[in-house]
Amino acid sequence: MLLECMMNGHAILYTGVTLAFWSTILIVGLCYTIFDLGFRFDVAWFLTETSPFMWANLGIGLAISLSVVGAAWGIYITGSSILGGGVKAPRIKTKNLVSIIFCEAVAIYGIIMAIVISNMAENFSGTTPESIGARNYQAGYSMFGAGLTVGFSNLFCGICVGIVGSGAALADAQNGSLFVKILIVEIFGSAIGLFGVIVAILQVK
């Protein structure tokens, strides 16, 4: 009863997590300031002490996982609309699988980029910041950046193609001539993902 008075389940979860996050940051920050430990908050130390390998692998991980999230999101949006529309207009079933293929292409971009980036990771020796060398640091950061680029752009591309695909399925169910025209919109949406891939390749070169 009290919970209903506040809000429903999701809202409670979000407010709880946000509250916990910000209060942790606030308390940690206050403690550092009070106890005169401010010097510990040192970005340069962090960047030089962590291995470039971490950044590179994070980039690879983000590339594939965010792309897959985008593709999955898009596929389920389109898929549920195709299912619903297909009950009353069964002819849309096969044509609209093209929308699903567009979403799937997004995931394929992600995995290709992940493989390309991971092939560029070479071994190096050296444990102190000086001996590792600037080039290795740069390699690590640029792999992270590339992974981030392709991951996020594929995420949003997947969602976009999904929503347009759902509209295409429902419009096709009403009027068969509309499908091809909406497909053109989907092609433009797909192009966004391609932009991300191109930029990411340029980043790791």
Added chain:
Amino acid sequence: LFNVDHGYLEGLVRGMKAGILTRADYHNLAQCDTLEDMKLHLQCTDYGKTLSSSEDDLTVSLVDSKLRENLVAEFSCLRSNALPPLSTFLDYITYSYMIDNVVMLITGALKQRDVAELLPRCHPLGAFDQMAAVGIARTPTELYSAVLVDTPLAQFFQDAVSESNLDEMEAEILRNKLFKAYLESFHSFCKNIGGATKDIMCPILEFEADRRAFIITVNSFGTDLSNAERSALYPACGRLHPEGLCLLGAAQDAAQVKDVADRYPAYKIIFEEPEPGSGFKTLEDRFFEQEVKLNTLAFLQQFHFGVFYSYIKLKEQESRNIVWIAECVTQRQKSKIHNYITIFQGTEQ
């Protein structure tokens, strides 16, 4: 996102909407000379075999009940697959039918009609378990505490509890009070959902509230319903609130009602005198037209619940249209047969 829970049902309801009769279908139906012809024509549409499986004598009331059965079947298909909050939304749609059923049972009981005779005439979308027991109540308080407290209608009984005896007049007042509480509750529910649902549903519900206010006013001229009592029946979630409702509460005749309507551009059109020569339309008809217009707007956006509400209402309007055409056909009064309201213009395939 919306489609996780509701994408399939939205696709389904849009598919069903494609089966709503178009202008060409109505034209064909209007050309028919007998009900048998109409049955044949309806078989080509989405209705298919629903009418043909009936027994030999085809009356208008049979057509009406078959159409209603069809609607109920489609609605139950949607409702049984729905997840919250869509399930709550669909339940809200059924509450209006429940209110009508309750009031019908009460008035029937007052006229000493047998409950078993009345139950089949209740609208099936508004059926609930304790329907048969409604007839025994004498006052609204009794009705509430004995029968309705377990049903979903209990939440609308805040203002309607009174000790006065249930007679014809009281039943109507009860209906309006329940409906007012229901509309306001539905309106705030849609507002809470927000987004496209709010943008589509709130204008429709506001129009419904204002339409109720106008109809209550016009119908209460000549009865002994005091102005204060009448004002208590107006739903407060419409566009007329609060100035228009005050003015309506003070109105004494039709001219003053028209005066109030003139201040709002949307309602001015409805109350305007028609040009001489065009077909005569009653006030009810014009309200229905406006409702159809608002409901068709719901299909222009995706990912919201308004499509479900609009589909049910448009199907109802379609049933009314078909029954009107059927009546005209059986009574051989072809002159007024085109007084139905076309819902969709129809597209070239």
